[in-house]
Amino acid sequence: MLRSLPLGYYLALLLALGVANYTIYRSVLTPPRTTVSVFSAGKGTVALVRDPSGRTLLIDTGSDASILRDLGTALPYWQRSLDAVVLSSDKVAQTGGLPILQERYRVARLFSAGTETFPYGAPLMFSSDAFLTVAAPGIFFVHYGANVFALSSSTTPGSYASNGTAFIKR
DSSP: OOOOOOHHHHHHHHHHHHHHHHHHIIIIISOOOOEEEEEEETTEEEEEEEOTTOOEEEEOOOSSTHHHHHHHHHSOTTOOEESEEEESOSSHHHHTTHHHHHHHSEESOEEETTSSSSOTTOEEEOSSSEEEEEEETTEEEEEETTEEEEEOTTSOSEEEEEOSSSEEEO
């Protein structure tokens, strides 16, 4: 003989199914977006930009090998390549970690801002929807659609994502 369960069990089951549905939607079905992870690496500020297609762009490398720890937490453990590295100046605070980075990661393209081939203020296309502008050493803008993320040495370290209208801290 089957006993009926109290109404509270059915409500709990309905709530659990609702939470599971919401979680699946957020992780699988939400539209892809550009993310920017900001780190303090040594004496410099470093940013890792990932676009919806999976491309990765590293802006500056910090002054020492601490960039490796930051990339190890921000990227999947199997990823050992970067699509591009952009150096905003030739000072050690922005470039000191480059040699150790190149020992551990394959860098497809390396750009130095402030040169004739990539002057300050010139856009660097990252994907069809995203580009980067280096305004001055350590000051740059990530553009994704209509969203702009301004980054400088005073930007709070953390992870930022485009929600369609602005970049918000996650």
